[in-house]
Amino acid sequence: MPRLLAIGDIHGCSRALDALLLAVKLEPSDQLVTVGDYVDRGPDSRGVLDRIIDLHGSGRLVALRGNHELMMLHARSSSDSLLFWLAVGGQQALESYARPGQAARLDDISEAHLRFLRASCVDWHETERHFFVHGSVTPDSPLDLQPSALLHWEMCTPQTPPHCSGKVMVCGHAEQRGGWPLVLDHAICIDTWAYGGGWLTALDVLSSQIWQANQQGETRKGWIDQPF
Numbered sequence: 093m094p095r096l097l098a099i100g101d102i103h104g105c106s107r108a109l110d111a112l113l114l115a116v117k118l119e120p121s122d123q124l125v126t127v128g129d130y131v132d133r134g135p136d137s138r139g140v141l142d143r144i145i146d147l148h149g150s151g152r153l154v155a156l157r158g159n160h161e162l163m164m165l166h167a168r169s170s171s172d173s174l175l176f177w178l179a180v181g182g183q184q185a186l187e188s189y190a191r192p193g194q195a196a197r198l199d200d201i202s203e204a205h206l207r208f209l210r211a212s213c214v215d216w217h218e219t220e221r222h223f224f225v226h227g228s229v230t231p232d233s234p235l236d237l238q239p240s241a242l243l244h245w246e247m248c249t250p251q252t253p254p255h256c257s258g259k260v261m262v263c264g265h266a267e268q269r270g271g272w273p274l275v276l277d278h279a280i281c282i283d284t285w286a287y288g289g290g291w292l293t294a295l296d297v298l299s300s301q302i303w304q305a306n307q308q309g310e311t312r313k314g315w316i317d318q319p320f
Contacts, residue, residue, distance in 0.1 A: 093298075094121040098224060100273075100282035100293040101127065101158065101264040102144075104134025104184060108292040109143060111305035115313065116294050118152075125217055127264040127282065128158025128226035128244075132181025134287040134307075138188040141205045148212060157213040158226040158265065159244040165209055168198060181287075215243050222297050223257065227265045231255050254278035262297055271304070272319050280316070 097116060102109050118124075130144055131137035147153040163177040164185065178186070183196075190196035216235045217224040228246035229238050231253045247266040255261060255278070264283035268274050271290045274281040284304065286292035291304035291312075300316040 094123065095119070095296045096219065096222075096298050097122055097124050098262045098282060098295045098297055099124065099126045100284055100295075101129035101267075101286065102134070102140050102292060103129055103132055103160070103181070103287035104137040104140055104188065105286040105292055105307050106134075106136040106139035106143065107309055108286050108305045108307050109140060111309045111311055112292050112294055112303060113143075115303045115305055115311040120152075122152060124153040125224045125262070126153065126155050127224055127262065128156040128213075129160045129264060129283070130155075130158070131164055131185045132160040132177075133184055135184060136188050137185035138202070138205070141202075141208065145205070145208050145212075148208070154217045154224070155208075155213045156217065156224060156226050157209065157215055157244065161209045161213065162240075162244055164201070165206065174198070215240065218259070222260045222262055223255070224262045226263060228252055228263060229255055229261065248274060248279055248281040250274070250276065252276065252279055260297070262295070273302070273316065275316055 130140045144155055148155050166173045167177040186196040189200040218235055225243050227244050228242055228248045230242055248263050261279040263281050266281050267283050267285045269285045271284050282293045282295055284291045284293045291306050294303045302316050303313045305311045
């Protein structure tokens with residue numbers, strides 16, 4: 093049976109991503125949705141984007157933009173935007189692009205990576221029973237009318253109301269530092285703090301099976317209604 097797999101905020105954690113993909117054992121029929129925040133804070137934003145772009149090129153991945161992708165894209169627009177990005181994890185991202193023996197420069201960021209973030213990533217994705225965003229939504233508006241401030245920056249919390257579509261929201265952005273997704277009747281937040289010593293999460297939204305990996309390459313699996 094085809095799986096619909098959602099992967100949470102990666103934040104430069106390429107070792108965790110590689111371990112997670114091995115644990116999930118991708119099949120040609122699988123569809124993947126990554127909910128954004130590929131870059132910043134962790135050590136290997138460049139490597140993460142290389143892997144995401146390869147998966148996207150295979151036709152099996154829908155890649156969402158997170159707020160950290162927006163900050164990376166805006167970093168060249170002004171010195172204030174650059175300083176803000178560097179202060180919230182952009183410095184680590186920039187260093188992953190640095191040439192050996194040289195200081196990191198903004199111009200070292202791959203143009204192919206920036207083009208992917210601008211043109212290939214999307215702000216939301218919808219299926220028959222679920223929709224996927226990075227942050228959250230306002231409950232009374234369709235997805236194509238949601239403001240960017242909510243899609244990319246709003247936090248999902250236990251008080252987040254259901255969306256008018258009746259579909260389950262799958263999102264990231266709000267760090268679940270206990271290492272387990274936030275699970276509501278109408279929403280699941282799968283940012284489980286990979287860069288901070290937590291786990292990177294993949295969720296099969298159709299079966300509720302879950303896989304997790306960390307930067308040490310450790311993995312575990314279970315079910316969304318059976319926390320470890």
